[in-house]
Amino acid sequence: MKQHVLIHKKTNKRLMLFEDRDFEMKNPIEHYGNQTIVKQMILNGISKEEINGDKELTAMNREIFRNALDHWLKLKGEFQKIKVPKNLIQLLKTNRKRDQEKLLDGFILTPEILTSFIFTAYHEFGYTLSQYSAEFSQKDLNTIKMPNAKIMDCGKHWHCFFTAFNSLRGEETRLGKKEGRLYYMSNVFGIDRVEVVKQIKSGGSKLGCLPYITLEPYGHSWEVF
Template sequence: MVQIEKIPNADGKGFTIAAIAEDVERVDAVDYYRTIFVEKQKVILRETLRLKNPPFPMEDLEPFIEKTATADWEKLYKQIMAEKVPDFLFSTLKADNRNYQERFLRGMKFTPEQLAALYFRACQELRYTFSCYSSEHLPNNRDLSDMPILVRVEGEQVEKVGETPLSDGELRQVVNQRSAIYGKILDNGDEWHCFFITIESAAGKENWKEGQPHYHYISDKFGISREEVVKQLQSKDYRLGNLPHLELHNYRDEERAVEKK
């Protein structure tokens, strides 16, 4: 479900923890997020303790690491579940036609925590299952095998870890021009609801409300099959028509990095 990698920095003085989540279909949202969080937290705790050079084998610390990571998740879970999910989001799940759904979502604003709470409550209270799909496409027919293990671009500065035949300028172009889509689908029988975000809409590069980060929404009521939606989410140039936009607030832009999977 999730692959955790420790990537040493180029200067050898630190490291980056990368959590690469696999696509999943029809699982429990809480279990999905719990697994990702706990596994990543265990790696962070393990490496933090290793730096302290404990006087006994690291294996002896595994029960403590497991217990601490689980406790950290339970704290985060309580925080998410304490979030007030906008009533109109729940109304959207229960609406029986597209017009009502678009009406409920008009002007909708929420935070990442509120959206996570919606996923959790939909699975726990409304018997939905959760699916996650993602795709990433590099420009100019670049192949992912040409990329270093990690590359981070901040303005004109390029930091990279690992070998690559590409120059810093080419790496900057790949990072700045790549496309990516991350979609989540809630299923309940023949009914489904898809919330997805692109790298452009997350970074405020789409021409909507002066660059406001946002999600897109589509459901079974829009006349497009679920299979076609998933196909479009995995394509380089998705085409799903004019869809409702949902304002995303308190969003920290993801680091502009390409990770080799």
């Protein structure tokens, strides 16, 4: 798991992002719990061998692990307290593209709320989560693999939230103002899921004009989402 530091253009806030592997149709709460604990262990200097179980944790590192677990449980509790907007819940119940676009028109979202929505969609509606990545080249970074799409699946129904590297940094422009964007599509958009994943992995350039949500600057949920 690699670490990357970004500076948000609007807030000048330092963001620590981790390069995570793609995964498919997992319990998002369990997956992010494991990832958050591992990230905390990495940030506190525990070796890869100890994290992987190839080497026994030292007494000090066992304490770091317990603190990482406590950190995740506290973080999960915070997400569970967040009230998910009705528009997002309705998004899961609507099977018309026009209705979905209307629900998201002018919608502003924080990463914390989005993460809470993903957890709620799993817990209450049975939606699993997949993550897919593309390659991006930036002036100040080498070519890196960045998480840029989440797809929630429940049977034949799926909802995809897609962001690009410049959106994470708040560099997209609307009416002369910088903002972050989270693009959206679903199974009712007439695009096959297999093709969506293919396009995401190649950079998403052929996905067409998609509705988007304005993404507010990150708080602390970069650790999760």
